[in-house]
Amino acid sequence: MTASLRARWLLVASAVMLGLALLFPLWRISLIAPQYPEGLGMHIWAHTVAGIGPNDLQNINGLNHYIGMKVIVPDSIPELRIMPPGIVAMCVLGLLIAWRGSRRLLQLWVVALVLAALVGLADFYWWEYDYGHNLDLEHAPIKVPGMTYQPPLIGSKKLLNFTATSWPATGGVLAIVAVMAAVGAALITVRESRPVNTQASNDGNARADASLRKATV
Amino acid sequence: MSLSHRTGWFVATATVAATLAYGFACAPASRSTGAIGAGDAASKVYVAPGSHDEFYAFLSGGFNGQVGVYGLPSGRLLKIIPVFSQFAENGYGYSEETKPMLETTFGNIPWDDLHHTALSQTNGEDDGRWLFVNANNTPRVARVDLTTFETSEILQIPNSGGNHGSPFITSNSEYVLASTRFSLPIPQADVPIADYAKKFKGTISFVKANEPGKMDVAFQLLVPGYNYDLARAGKGPSKDWVFFTSYNSEQAYEKLEVNASKADKDFIAAINFRTLEACVKNGKAETWPADYMHNVMDDFSRMAQVERKQSVKVLTPTSCPDAIYFLPTPKSPHGADVDPTGEYIVAGGKLATVIPVHSFTKLQQAIKDKAFETTIDGIPVLKYEAILAGEVKDPGLGPLHTEFDGKGYAYTSLFISSEIVKWKLGTWEIVDRVPTYYSIGHLMIPGGATTKPAGKYVVALNKITKDRYLPTGPELTQSAQLYDISGDKMKLLLDFPTTGEPHYGNAIEAAKIEKQQKKFFTLAENRHPQVTKAEREAGVSRNGKVVHVRMAAIRSHFAPDNIEGVQVGDTVLFHVTNLEQDWDIPHGFAIQGATTSELLIMPGETRTLRWVPKAIGVYPMYCTDFCSALHQEMSGYVRVSPVGSSVPLSANTIKAQGQVARAAARGVTLPTPPGGVAPAPAPASAGHAHAPSPR
Numbered sequence: 001m002t003a004s005l006r007a008r009w010l011l012v013a014s015a016v017m018l019g020l021a022l023l024f025p026l027w028r029i030s031l032i033a034p035q036y037p038e039g040l041g042m043h044i045w046a047h048t049v050a051g052i053g054p055n056d057l058q059n060i061n062g063l064n065h066y067i068g069m070k071v072i073v074p075d076s077i078p079e080l081r082i083m084p085p086g087i088v089a090m091c092v093l094g095l096l097i098a099w100r101g102s103r104r105l106l107q108l109w110v111v112a113l114v115l116a117a118l119v120g121l122a123d124f125y126w127w128e129y130d131y132g133h134n135l136d137l138e139h140a141p142i143k144v145p146g147m148t149y150q151p152p153l154i155g156s157k158k159l160l161n162f163t164a165t166s167w168p169a170t171g172g173v174l175a176i177v178a179v180m181a182a183v184g185a186a187l188i189t190v191r192e193s194r195p196v197n198t199q200a201s202n203d204g205n206a207r208a209d210a211s212l213r214k215a216t217v
Numbered sequence: 218m219s220l221s222h223r224t225g226w227f228v229a230t231a232t233v234a235a236t237l238a239y240g241f242a243c244a245p246a247s248r249s250t251g252a253i254g255a256g257d258a259a260s261k262v263y264v265a266p267g268s269h270d271e272f273y274a275f276l277s278g279g280f281n282g283q284v285g286v287y288g289l290p291s292g293r294l295l296k297i298i299p300v301f302s303q304f305a306e307n308g309y310g311y312s313e314e315t316k317p318m319l320e321t322t323f324g325n326i327p328w329d330d331l332h333h334t335a336l337s338q339t340n341g342e343d344d345g346r347w348l349f350v351n352a353n354n355t356p357r358v359a360r361v362d363l364t365t366f367e368t369s370e371i372l373q374i375p376n377s378g379g380n381h382g383s384p385f386i387t388s389n390s391e392y393v394l395a396s397t398r399f400s401l402p403i404p405q406a407d408v409p410i411a412d413y414a415k416k417f418k419g420t421i422s423f424v425k426a427n428e429p430g431k432m433d434v435a436f437q438l439l440v441p442g443y444n445y446d447l448a449r450a451g452k453g454p455s456k457d458w459v460f461f462t463s464y465n466s467e468q469a470y471e472k473l474e475v476n477a478s479k480a481d482k483d484f485i486a487a488i489n490f491r492t493l494e495a496c497v498k499n500g501k502a503e504t505w506p507a508d509y510m511h512n513v514m515d516d517f518s519r520m521a522q523v524e525r526k527q528s529v530k531v532l533t534p535t536s537c538p539d540a541i542y543f544l545p546t547p548k549s550p551h552g553a554d555v556d557p558t559g560e561y562i563v564a565g566g567k568l569a570t571v572i573p574v575h576s577f578t579k580l581q582q583a584i585k586d587k588a589f590e591t592t593i594d595g596i597p598v599l600k601y602e603a604i605l606a607g608e609v610k611d612p613g614l615g616p617l618h619t620e621f622d623g624k625g626y627a628y629t630s631l632f633i634s635s636e637i638v639k640w641k642l643g644t645w646e647i648v649d650r651v652p653t654y655y656s657i658g659h660l661m662i663p664g665g666a667t668t669k670p671a672g673k674y675v676v677a678l679n680k681i682t683k684d685r686y687l688p689t690g691p692e693l694t695q696s697a698q699l700y701d702i703s704g705d706k707m708k709l710l711l712d713f714p715t716t717g718e719p720h721y722g723n724a725i726e727a728a729k730i731e732k733q734q735k736k737f738f739t740l741a742e743n744r745h746p747q748v749t750k751a752e753r754e755a756g757v758s759r760n761g762k763v764v765h766v767r768m769a770a771i772r773s774h775f776a777p778d779n780i781e782g783v784q785v786g787d788t789v790l791f792h793v794t795n796l797e798q799d800w801d802i803p804h805g806f807a808i809q810g811a812t813t814s815e816l817l818i819m820p821g822e823t824r825t826l827r828w829v830p831k832a833i834g835v836y837p838m839y840c841t842d843f844c845s846a847l848h849q850e851m852s853g854y855v856r857v858s859p860v861g862s863s864v865p866l867s868a869n870t871i872k873a874q875g876q877v878a879r880a881a882a883r884g885v886t887l888p889t890p891p892g893g894v895a896p897a898p899a900p901a902s903a904g905h906a907h908a909p910s911p912r
Contacts, residue, residue, distance in 0.1 A: 038800075055737075055798035062772060062797070066847070141773070141847050 002101040003189045010185035015094030017178035024171035033161040046083040049074040068140025103189045110186035258710045264291040272724040279718030282329045292713030300368045301329030301352045305814035313825035317521035322508045330354045332720045341388035341452040341668035345729035349384040349393045356380030364735045369514045372432040375507035376403045376420045387450040395422040396445035413470035417442035430513045436530040447552045453559030455577045457491040462550040484543040496537035502530040517744040535595035543598040552618035557668045565616040576606035607645040620665035622672025630660040651707040656680040663724035675700045678719040736800035738821030745823035747792035752776040757868040764789045770804035771796040772845040778853030782866030794823040805841025815841045830857040
């Protein structure tokens with residue numbers, strides 16, 4: 001069964017935005033304290049973790065040593081090696097499916113994308129949890145009983161003198177919009193697949209075809 | 218309220234009038250707040266917490282050999298920049314890397330007398346790149362880099378005695394100028410002082426200034442044996458010219474206060490430096506032996522290098538005609554100041570009763586017409602009437618220096634009558650005057666030496682502060698005063714204490730400097746031969762009686778933090794590298810009994826402290842600049858054993874090793890340093906040939 005052009009174009013948009021997300025940081029964690037009025041911060045990319053300023057990562061690691069937090073070494077995070085090829089693969093697959101127009105494959109792709117996004121967020125949360133909880137208290141100069149240092153997934157949180165704020169960055173916004181577009185495409189195909197509305201749906205397809213032609217002229 | 222202020226103003230004005238009438242300086246009304254109420258003035262200088270001042274002011278420190286950096290209009294002291302004086306606060310002149318900055322042909326000199334400042338210019342406007350300053354006593358000119366606010370270069374001036382008329386700058390920073398205050402036998406010789414008129418000469422030096430690290434005496438002009446004072450370079454139409462005042466055209470050499478004040482007129486020397494350049498190019502200059510030093514702080518090793526120079530190019534007025542003219546100027550002229558249009562050359566004379574103003578246009582015409590009174594040593598003396606644009610009559614007593622507001626007005630400081638007079642260029646009429654507290658020397662308008670003055674404030678740079686502040690024993694605080702000149706009448710806004718005598722200064726819009734500030738030195742670019750770029754590279758090594766300690770400083774520990782195996786009488790060189798790469802995280806280093814000073818090490822920089830332990834024991838060392846919550850823990854020990862002891866030289870780098878171990882435990886491999894974890898023996902002597910040498 002072929003998906004409507006509207007759904008297929010949404011799929012193309014989703015795949016393209018997903019690909020573009022590789023070019024921008026996905027997430028941004030910024031840290032502000034009285035003695036850091038200009039702030040310190042990290043950008044989490046699909047392939048690496050980098051300071052926002054040229055030495056931010058070094059300075060964050062330097063500060064983290066007081067509380068016994070592990071050194072953030074991007075090369076030691078395996079997910080960062082898996083994610084870029086994964087995204088590229090999803091991108092290519094998405095475009096292929098949009099070209100072929102298979103409704104079932106489209107739906108499968110969307111489900112896979114949503115699952116991957118959820119797994120990604122959960123994994124990110126797990127890393128934050130691990131860094132924030134798994135402290136080397138034997139060597140930590142500053143030990144606050146019961147204190148952990150997990151930054152929030154989204155939003156702000158006070159961690160000792162620092163306010164840590166975590167938000168999706170440009171790439172993250174693109175990825176979220178991509179997921180929304182994908183879900184939209186899937187919903188359209190689900191609606192299309194209802195037998196009762198075949199006629200209307202075909203009409204819709206015709207209209208979409210017409211408008212698409214108009215747009216491309 | 219307004220009545221009492223008016224009364225205060227009236228009293229102040231009346232006192233000034235009385236001062237002028239009786240012809241001697243007396244103190245104007247005590248604790249006068251000037252023309253406007255204290256509250257009103259306060260609001261004009263108030264810069265709210267967290268807000269920035271509008272201008273940076275660089276005030277020379279006179280006898281302290283430093284530059285004070287102040288914010289205007291608040292008058293808040295922001296920084297002291299040591300230039301010609303050792304500065305124990307940060308180790309300047311004490312650390313092995315900075316000691317060479319104070320090297321001269323006379324040896325290492327810990328002090329000088331710093332009088333004048335000049336900001337670098339492009340097309341006659343302040344560009345905010347560098348500040349140049351002079352050393353009077355042992356003639357030198359220094360460059361301060363305004364990205365770091367540190368002294369980056371010092372050039373000794375040969376054939377000079379008292380480098381007072383210096384370092385005034387040409388409008389594209391081609392040259393900074395330096396004249397000799399005291400004439401000398403040139404080259405120096407053992408001659409009777411009574412032969413002054415015959416054997417003594419003055420020099421005017423053109424120091425190439427437009428390339429950092431490459432300052433050089435491009436050429437010197439040999440001039441008659443007078444005393445040379447201040448200078449200004451021309452601008453606009455006069456931009457190829459420079460103007461120096463001179464006094465003692467009597468060529469007296471004893472009881473100068475009487476004998477050098479006899480002649481009715483002395484001279485301003487007007488010099489065309491393009492003509493001099495052409496003469497040098499055409500081989501008219503002779504190469505004379507000379508002995509002077511050039512000290513440069515390397516940008517990457519952050520170590521000063523000394524170069525000794527052995528000759529200088531010298532021109533004489535006869536070898537290069539049409540390059541220098543004398544402008545007769547009454548009487549013992551002190552300051553020569555060129556207005557923003559470049560047309561007027563204003564002379565202030567310590568003993569003059571008028572302020573003469575020469576016209577550059579008339580000067581050109583007079584040269585064309587050969588309107589010469591006479592010729593001295595090949596230098597034509599122009600006719601006073603032929604070059605005079607006008608005279609400001611009855612300005613007050615002891616007119617010294619003039620600055621300009623860019624709106625057609627000039628402001629002249631009067632030393633003896635302690636006041637500033639404002640007068641109009643062209644009509645020469647006095648339009649306003651205000652008292653200063655007391656005995657103003659120079660005055661300064663932000664950009665006042667350029668073609669585009671920011672004529673908002675004038676700063677009085679005073680000599681005396683009796684009754685202005687809480688007394689502090691025989692020596693009172695030094696002081697500057699800020700006046701609002703945005704309206705028709707000058708208004709005193711603020712008294713602010715300064716470090717040393719605020720002799721002269723420059724101010725520049727903060728925006729031109731603020732953005733370009735260096736925040737730290739890049740560790741990766743550190744080319745110090747004894748740098749420690751990671752804790753794992755730290756270690757100790759012995760080379761005969763010299764022990765090199767390569768040490769890393771990072772919040773909040775040193776690596777190594779304990780050292781053993783040092784022996785009495787060893788020369789221990791602590792090469793401390795600050796590993797931080799963050800703004801405003803210097804670390805300090807001090808050890809008990811060191812006979813130099815502490816070190817302050819900026820992020821990414823290496824500094825070396827020399828220590829010779831004299832007795833056995835265990836000596837604490839610690840960080841002196843409060844760096845973190847665990848700053849007090851940033852310390853360690855050096856164990857000193859008797860000569861010939863069998864205690865092996867060792868450095869405790871447990872922390873560094875611990876970090877590697879912890880990283881390994883988490884499956885993280887940190888990059889392996891050259892030399893590994895263990896304190897590697899440093900390469901033999903060759904490796905240290907370029908290191909700071911133990912002295």
